[in-house]
Every structure is written in structure tokens, then in C-alpha cells.
Amino acid sequence: MKKTFGVGIVVMGFLILLPFLYYSQFMINYLTQILITALFAVSLNLLIGYTGMVSFGHAAYFGVGAYGVGILLQKYSESLLGSLIMAVVLAALVAMVIGFFCIRLGEIYFAMLTMAFAQIVYTIVVKWTPMTGGDQGLIGGIPKPPISFLGLAFDIGTPLNFYLFTVVWVIGSFMILKLVVDSPFGAILKTIRDNSLRTYFIGIPVKLYQWIIFVIAGAFAGLSGALMALFISGAYPDFTYWTKGAAPIFMILVGGMGSLLGPILGAAIFNLLTAYITMYTHLHELVMGTVLVIFILGLKKGLADYLLESERFKRWSSSLAKKKPNRIGRATE
Amino acid sequence: MELMKLLECFGSLNCITTQVTSALILGMVLFLVASGLSLIFGVLGVLNFAHGSLYMLGAYFTYTLLTLHGNFGVSVILASIGVGVFGVVFERVFIKRIYSSPLLYQLLLCYAFILILDDLVKLIWGYEFKNIGVPDAFRRPPVKIFQSLIPSYYIFILTVGGVVAIALWIFLSKSRFGKIIRAAAHSSEMVSALGINVNLVYAGVFALGSFLAGLGGVLAGPVRSIYPGMGASIIIESFIVVVVGGLGSIGGAFVGAMLIGLMRSFGIIGFPLIEESFVFILMAIILIFRPRGLFGKKAV
Numbered sequence: 344m345k346k347t348f349g350v351g352i353v354v355m356g357f358l359i360l361l362p363f364l365y366y367s368q369f370m371i372n373y374l375t376q377i378l379i380t381a382l383f384a385v386s387l388n389l390l391i392g393y394t395g396m397v398s399f400g401h402a403a404y405f406g407v408g409a410y411g412v413g414i415l416l417q418k419y420s421e422s423l424l425g426s427l428i429m430a431v432v433l434a435a436l437v438a439m440v441i442g443f444f445c446i447r448l449g450e451i452y453f454a455m456l457t458m459a460f461a462q463i464v465y466t467i468v469v470k471w472t473p474m475t476g477g478d479q480g481l482i483g484g485i486p487k488p489p490i491s492f493l494g495l496a497f498d499i500g501t502p503l504n505f506y507l508f509t510v511v512w513v514i515g516s517f518m519i520l521k522l523v524v525d526s527p528f529g530a531i532l533k534t535i536r537d538n539s540l541r542t543y544f545i546g547i548p549v550k551l552y553q554w555i556i557f558v559i560a561g562a563f564a565g566l567s568g569a570l571m572a573l574f575i576s577g578a579y580p581d582f583t584y585w586t587k588g589a590a591p592i593f594m595i596l597v598g599g600m601g602s603l604l605g606p607i608l609g610a611a612i613f614n615l616l617t618a619y620i621t622m623y624t625h626l627h628e629l630v631m632g633t634v635l636v637i638f639i640l641g642l643k644k645g646l647a648d649y650l651l652e653s654e655r656f657k658r659w660s661s662s663l664a665k666k667k668p669n670r671i672g673r674a675t676e
Numbered sequence: 677m678e679l680m681k682l683l684e685c686f687g688s689l690n691c692i693t694t695q696v697t698s699a700l701i702l703g704m705v706l707f708l709v710a711s712g713l714s715l716i717f718g719v720l721g722v723l724n725f726a727h728g729s730l731y732m733l734g735a736y737f738t739y740t741l742l743t744l745h746g747n748f749g750v751s752v753i754l755a756s757i758g759v760g761v762f763g764v765v766f767e768r769v770f771i772k773r774i775y776s777s778p779l780l781y782q783l784l785l786c787y788a789f790i791l792i793l794d795d796l797v798k799l800i801w802g803y804e805f806k807n808i809g810v811p812d813a814f815r816r817p818p819v820k821i822f823q824s825l826i827p828s829y830y831i832f833i834l835t836v837g838g839v840v841a842i843a844l845w846i847f848l849s850k851s852r853f854g855k856i857i858r859a860a861a862h863s864s865e866m867v868s869a870l871g872i873n874v875n876l877v878y879a880g881v882f883a884l885g886s887f888l889a890g891l892g893g894v895l896a897g898p899v900r901s902i903y904p905g906m907g908a909s910i911i912i913e914s915f916i917v918v919v920v921g922g923l924g925s926i927g928g929a930f931v932g933a934m935l936i937g938l939m940r941s942f943g944i945i946g947f948p949l950i951e952e953s954f955v956f957i958l959m960a961i962i963l964i965f966r967p968r969g970l971f972g973k974k975a976v
Binding site: 391395397399444447448450451452454455456458459460462463466467470589592596626627628629631632633635636639640 | 717723770773774777779780781783784785787788789790791792794795796798799912915916918919923950952953956959960963964967
């Protein structure tokens with residue numbers, strides 16, 4: 344737990360200091376985008392990689408978060424943090440209802456159902472024009488009132504400040520999620536993934552665990568969506584369409600689903616690749632699909648999995664662990 | 677008030693006939709796609725996410741054949757067979773490599789092909805919507821049934837769909853190859869131990885399933901617009917059909933498709949805004965009370 348916080352705070356500190364060491368508008372926007380999409384991918388990986396629940400409708404919660412924060416700030420609320428948190432709660436509630444139905448089913452039905460429910464969310468977004476702007480999306484910009492904190496006003500209107508704001512939220516979320524997956528709760532999730540029947544036999548309420556992680560994953564997807572809506576100052580029906588789920592699935596597969604790091608690496612690669620591909624062709628999905636096929640049939644594992652499972656890395660990390668003196672002062676071996 | 681319109685509709689034979697016909701058309705196309713999906717899942721154990729893309733290919737193939745050739749009958753047959761051939765190649769080159777992979781990889785491979793095929797279609801046929809229009813042979817006065825006018829092309833769809841449904845049923849339950857298919861769905865190892873080439877059965881089933889999806893696309897082509905991404909929208913409806921009917925059951929797919937057709941066509945009169953949600957509500961109710969669908973077998 345200490346280690347997680349240590350690493351998290353070092354990473355957060357580094358990312359916060361980075362723009363003061365070297366500033367470029369492009370880099371700031373790019374990093375913001377990577378962080379937000381990485382959070383989306385990591386939240387999906389809680390289901391796919393850690394629990395073995397293949398959800399194809401994760402875009403729904405991203406969309407609920409995005410529309411939630413946008414609508415609240417445009418129509419009802421003056422408080423940015425309040426709206427952000429409300430949007431996350433809303434996404435969690437939607438995930439709770441949808442999850443209630445989906446977790447009852449075996450994996451294949453689960454995949455189909457999550458997708459079908461995401462389609463309902465999409466339909467609602469498109470048809471509820473007075474609230475969501477329908478096909479056009481939530482346009483006209485989302486107001487971003489300054490956040491007052493300890494008597495100081497922090498305005499996230501500038502790219503730099505928004506980047507700092509995103510760093511705090513996203514790295515903070517990663518720290519929480521790391522704690523979740525390393526906890527006994529997380530260990531049970533992996534047990535469910537490896538053999539849900541046996542997990543049930545040792546007296547664990549499998550469905551309840553699946554429901555809880557489904558809601559957690561939905562909440563963080565909602566946070567990611569809310570940050571994205573604030574970042575681009577709008578929300579579009581595409582956010583909730585199920586084929587948009589391609590992006591996080593791509594990130595998970597390419598980055599690797601065995602760790603928290605994998606999807607983050609995948610998000611960086613995805614954003615870089617997208618930026619380059621769109622320079623040359625509009626057939627963005629053709630390239631993405633082909634890369635997916637190569638990974639599924641050829642490599643079979645994500646890049647981070649290769650790295651973390653390689654012998655050299657294991658030796659290196661175990662040598663690190665040995666050097667560290669034991670806290671109680673006794674030898675571990 | 678829309679609800680009144682629905683009640684009014686129930687009061688008039690004319691309106692009922694019109695709506696039932698459009699429900700049957702929708703249901704028939706859905707049945708063709710969903711039965712292929714269900715058949716492939718039942719035998720191969722692979723949920724073909726890309727099945728909607730095969731439906732899309734069917735429609736585009738018809739479009740091209742019609743512009744080249746002009747004869748609708750020939751185009752219908754060639755386009756559906758073309759999709760069947762495409763399916764075999766797809767199965768032999770890609771799908772067969774992932775039979776023993778975890779579910780995630782199976783789904784993702786098909787998913788990757790949705791993306792690839794959508795963009796390939798854009799590359800070959802362009803981004804814009806295409807319209808085939810009802811073929812010349814069916815440009816004749818509509819048929820009058822119970823005082824309501826039914827376009828003759830609709831009758832054609834219903835006839836072809838009905839014939840295919842019955843033929844499929846007879847084929848699977850009576851013919852030798854059909855029996856082998858059902859046996860392979862039950863235990864492919866046993867079938868292969870009896871000296872039957874299971875790979876051939878798999879390829880054949882994938883061809884048949886693709887052919888059905890292609891035929892769905894071919895028949896729907898003239899009455900719906902054709903665009904890249906039309907596969908992604910029908911696949912959701914087909915999933916609902918097989919969830920309602922039961923995965924792996926052809927009869928279930930038929931009942932599910934017709935139910936959904938009816939709900940859509942009457943729902944749009946009574947509740948135009950939330951008509952699509954009805955189908956999902958139906959699905960949710962069925963899943964709570966019968967998690968394997970109406971006709972699903974216990975162990976899938």
C-alpha cells in the first residue's frame with residue numbers, strides 16, 4: 344500500500360512538474376488526452392483483464408459521465424467539482440442497473456447484453472433532444488467555473504491548468520484502482536476470472552463481486568467521460584455508440600491486460616497511432632482492425648505482458664526487492 | 677395522443693394488416709441473419725460478431741451485380757452465394773485459428789473484422805448511402821389483402837424467407853448432412869471419431885450461416901438504404917433475437933425475430949419515442965425469467 348502511494352505520488356509529481364520544465368501546447372493536450380483515454384481503458388480492463396467479464400458496452404458509462412457533467416454545468420449547476428462527482432455517481436448508478444441484469448448471465452450472453460444495453464443509452468441520447476441535443480451532441484461549450492479550494496480560485500479553462508487537473512484526477516484514480524486490484528477483493532476477482540465455478544464452491548458470492556466491480560468500472564469510465572467532455576467542451580452521441588468501444592479494447596489488447604500498466608501503455612500507443620494515421624488516411628478503423636488481428640492471431644499478448652513476464656524483467660525486479668531491507672529487520676528468506 | 681392511435685389501429689383491419697406485414701418483413705430479414713448467427717454458434721461455439729457485416733456485404737454485392745448485370749433474380753442468387761464463399765474463406769483463414777482460444781479473443785477477432793469490413797466497404801463503394809430500389813419485375817400494382825395494399829416485393833420477401841426457413845428446418849432435421857451438423861453441435865469429438873471430417877462440417881456450417889446473412893442483406897437491399905455500418909446496427913437486433921429465442925435454436929430465432937418485428941411495428945405507432953426500448957425491455961424480462969431464452973437448451 345505504501346509502495347503504491349509512493350509510486351503514485353512520484354509519477355504525479357513528475358507529470359505536474361513536466362510542463363514547467365518543458366512546455367509545449369501540443370504535448371500538454373496530447374498528455375491530457377492519453378491520461379483520459381488511459382483511465383477509460385484501465386476501467387474496462389478491471390472487467391476484461393482482472394475479472395474475465397468481456398463487456399462490449401463500456402462506452403455507455405463513458406457517455407453517461409460525459410453527458411452528465413455537460414448537462415449539469417450547462418443547465419443546473421455552478422459547481423465544477425460537484426457536477427463532476429454527480430456525473431460519476433450517475434454513471435455508477437447506470438452501471439448498477441445494467442449490471443444487475445448482465446451479471447446473471449454466462450460470458451457470451453454477458454457480452455451481448457452489455458452491448459445491447461449500451462445501445463439503449465445511445466438511443467436515449469439521440470432521441471432525448473431537449474436534454475442532450477440529439478444527433479448534434481451537446482454543443483455550445485460547457486462552462487467551467489473556477490474551483491475554489493482553501494480560499495484559492497483555480498481556473499481549469501487554460502490547457503495547462505486543465506492538464507494539471509486531469510493529472511490529479513487520473514493518477515489519483517490509478518492509485519485507488521491499484522489498491523483495489525492488490526487487495527483481497529482484487530485477488531477474488533482474479534480467482535473468478537480463472538475459475539468462477541470453483542470460486543463459487545469455496546463460498547464466495549461470485550455474482551455480488553462481479554456486480555461490485557461492474558459498478559466500480561462504470562464509475563471510473565464515467566469519470567473518464569466527464570473529463571473528456573470538459574476537455575473538448577462538448578459531448579457527442581458517438582461517445583456512447585458501441586463501436587466506439589473499439590478504442591479501449593484496442594488499448595487493452597495492444598498494451599496488455601495482465602497489469603494496470605498495460606492499458607496505459609496501450610492508450611499512449613493508440614493516441615500516437617491515431618494522430619499519425621489520420622495524417623495519411625481516413626481509413627482509421629481499417630488500420631486499427633488490422634493491428635488487432637495481428638495481436639490476436641500473432642502475438643497473443645499485449646506489449647506490457649511481454650515486458651512484465653520476460654525473464655530479464657523478473658530478475659531485475661526481484662533483485663530490486665532483495666536489496667530493500669526488510670522492515671522488521673529479519674531476513675525474508 | 678399516440679396511444680389512441682394504437683387503439684384505433686387495433687380497431688381497423690386495414691391498419692392491422694399493414695403493420696403485421698411490415699412486422700413480418702422486418703422479422704424475416706432478422707430471422708435470416710439471426711438464424712445464421714445461431715447456427716454458427718450452435719455448431720462452432722463461436723459467436724460471430726461480424727455476422728452483421730456479412731449482411732452488409734450481401735446488400736453491397738447485390739448493388740454491384742445489379743449495376744453490372746441488371747437481372748434481379750440472378751443477382752439475388754449470386755450475391756448470397758458470394759457471401760457464403762466469403763464466409764468459408766473467412767472461417768478457413770481466420771476463425772479456425774481461434775476455436776481453442778478464450779472467448780475474448782474470439783469476440784475480438786470478429787470485432788476487428790467489423791472494423792476492417794466497414795472500412796473496406798467505404799474504400800470500394802464509397803461513404804454515401806446507396807439505393808437499389810425495388811426491381812422492375814415487382815413494379816406492378818400492389819396486392820390487396822383485407823382492404824390494405826401490400827407491395828408485391830414484400831410478398832416476394834415473405835415467400836423467399838418462408839421457403840428458406842422451411843428448407844432449413846427440413847435440412848437440419850431430416851437430411852444426412854443436417855444430422856451430422858446437429859451431432860457436431862452436440863459433440864464434435866465423437867463425430868470426428870466416427871470418421872467424419874469435422875473441418876469440412878465447420879466450413880460448411882459457416883458457409884451456410886454466411887449465406888443466410890447474405891440473403892438477408894440481399895432481400896433487404898431494395899427496401900432499406902445501404903450504407904457502411906448497416907451491419908453494426910443489425911447485429912444488435914440479431915443478438916436480441918437470439919437472446920430472446922435462445923442461442924443455438926433455429927426455431928427460437930424464428931419466434932424471436934417475429935416477436936421483435938411485431939413489437940417494433942406496433943410500438944412505432946403507439947410509442948414512437950421509446951419504441952426501440954420496448955425490445956430491450958422484452959429482452960430483460962425474458963432474461964430474468966428464462967436466462968437461456970425461450971427455446972434455449974440448458975447447457976450452452
